[in-house]
Amino acid sequence: QLLSTPTWSIRTLLPSTEEPPSQASSSPNKTTGEQEEDRINLAHLLRLSALPQPASAQETSRMLATLRAQLKFVRDIQQVNTEGVAPLHSIRDETAEGRREATIDLSTPQIQEALAREEQYGRWKRPRRRKSGGSNGDALIVKEQEQEGWDVLGSAAKKVGRYFVVRS
Known part of the structure; x- marks a missing residue:
């Protein structure tokens, strides 16, 4: 009613x-x-x-x-009475479901995928990204090769050896 x-x-x-x-x-x-x-x-x-x-x-x-x-x-x-209402820390979904969606833990698929691309390295087992691996690892290798093949000095008007020439 x-x-x-x-x-x-x-x-x-x-x-x-x-x-x-x-x-x-x-x-x-x-x-x-x-x-x-x-x-x-x-x-x-x-x-x-x-x-x-x-x-x-x-x-x-x-x-x-x-x-x-x-x-x-x-x-x-x-003028609205807000007694007993907890203030928002920020404008976001603060319900239990919203918090669960925003929580990042080891069971998150993106985290598991990233951890699968890493290997333990050294005495203290520091994580290091693998050079080769799954589909994403291959994409990273191709991207690195494209970057290495880029001619940095290709667009320079004047160059001497491996350096740009800049008139002052």
Whole structure:
């Protein structure tokens, strides 16, 4: 029964649609000094964010109305009771399934594949990638051979022996 009737609406977070945005900024309850202060603050915010200043008074009033609507939305969101709700460490899936997906362990296929391409080397058994091996190992060898065959000095305008000549 609790979910059968809504307890609030998203429309309460948005400004009322009764008055158009151009009239909202020049509301009668604001004095001329307060309106001028709003315009100065808007100009300051635009400078801080490297945005162009409004070209006309109408554009200024539209920007002020938008800014007021955004500030009202933020204030309403800040009013939400969050007692007992643990804060998010980051925006990601923090459910048990999400954590299981993000966990990397030795049973992960990519890890097993990478470990299969390694061999133990030396007294302390340091891991080293094999030079030859499975399908991925062959691809690595071909890639290395292509890199070794590349003529580094091929595009140089002037060269002396194994070096580029640079005019200063």
